[in-house]
Amino acid sequence: MTTANSCKLTHCWVNEIDLKAIGDQVGTPVFIYSEAQILKNVGRIQDAAKAVGLDSRVELYVPFFPNSNPHVLKPLQQMGVGLLLQLPSEYRILREYGFDKFIVSPGHVSDEEIGFWDQAGYPTFLSSLDEVAYSLRTNAPTISARIDSLDSGKPGIKYSELKRLSDLLEQHGRELECFEVYCGSGNSRDEMISVIEKQFEIFKTHFPHAKSINFAGGHGFVYEAWDESTKHFDWNEYFKALREIADRMEIPDHVKFLFEPARDVLADTGALLLGVKRNVITNAVGSLVVTDGSRMLMPSAQLRDRRHNVVFLDADMKEIPLADDADGVSAALRGRSILRHDYILPGEYRVPSGVDADSHLVILDVGAYCATQHMEFLNIPPAAEVLVDAAGTAHVVTSRGDDLDKWRNLLAEKKELKR
DSSP: OOOOOOOTTTTSGGGGSOHHHHHHHHOSSEEEEEHHHHHHHHHHHHHHHHHTTOTTTEEEEEESGGGOOHHHHTHHHHTTOEEEEOSHHHHHHHHHTTOOOEEEOOSSOOHHHHHHHHHHTOOBEEOSHHHHHHHHHTTOSOOEEEEETTOOSSSSEEGGGHHHHHHHHHHTTOOOSEEEEEOOSSBOHHHHHHTHHHHHHHHHHHOTTOSEEEOOOOBOOOTTOOSHHHHSOOHHHHHHHHHHHHHHTTOOTTOEEEEOOSHHHHGGGEEEEEEBOSSOEEOSSOEEEEBSOOGGGSTHHHHTTOOOOEEEEOTTSOBOOOSSTTSSEEEEEEOSSSOTTOEEEEEEEEEOTTOOTTOEEEEEOOTTTTGGGOOOGGGOOOOEEEEEOTTSOEEEEEEOOOTTOOSOEEEEEEEEOOO
């Protein structure tokens, strides 16, 4: 028999907030976000850039769609971080909430939408030669392009088309303002470093007068890890390599470097608190923990076979640790609907022996690609969302959907909870 395991939440921001007060006042399921963690994650990236003298050249634009709640993303403004948009509707709602620093990467769009973004005046990364040609014909204020250098099938001008793009610009006497290079998602530090030279070669060969290079996203995040330093992308080593390669390839100092970090900034800023509704059920098929959650609340976990870390809590929201390696039972985390596949996370999790119908569980690292993906299928109402500010005060920022509501209810103003 092994020694008792230490509490897993000890070094996590979730351990610092009053989960019981949130559960009592808001109920479950509820997504909870940490403003302090968002600021910490952005600071980690900015400090890494500053350490190698790139702070004046590095600009961050967090994609809006992975967590499309303006209240949650508001802390980015004080750090000078912009947002990446895809749709005019995103622009309209964010302007209402005071955001004004954007880049736009819309996929393939109509001429009308290109005109909308040209009038808005933000860098828009066009994904085909036809779209660029339209912007040139209409004398757009700036021209930027999205390059799919992997020929992945995603929107983007293909690597083999870059000479044609360069010639098209030259015919109109124009230069590319910026180009974005898509290189896949979930990449390790070494994988991201390996493509830096290719991106700089595109600059030197085809667009040597571009004012900036957008390295986009794709920076990996390790959901299975508990330690924060292991979860996050290694920006220190990445920026060291970027600086060395930029100097060696003589990239002009005035060229800015743009990045679109999503998971690395957002993932561990969120947690999903659920209620356990029955004692653990064991039948001929296996064991189940029945919850008031659903895969409809965050379908990306099942779609991507992503195993988020889970912690079980007692009725007072205190962690229930596993006593030893033999403690408890392995069980699947069941959602509330009758759907055969309504499991919140893939696979089974070790459930401590003390878990019962008065318990709760918290799923970690759900700040990206979770609440924003809520599906209306099976009439599962959206969960409430709570933002805990840097001072530790919790605010409801999205009200819970009622029994007839299948959409998120974004509040006009955040609402402070009683202590």
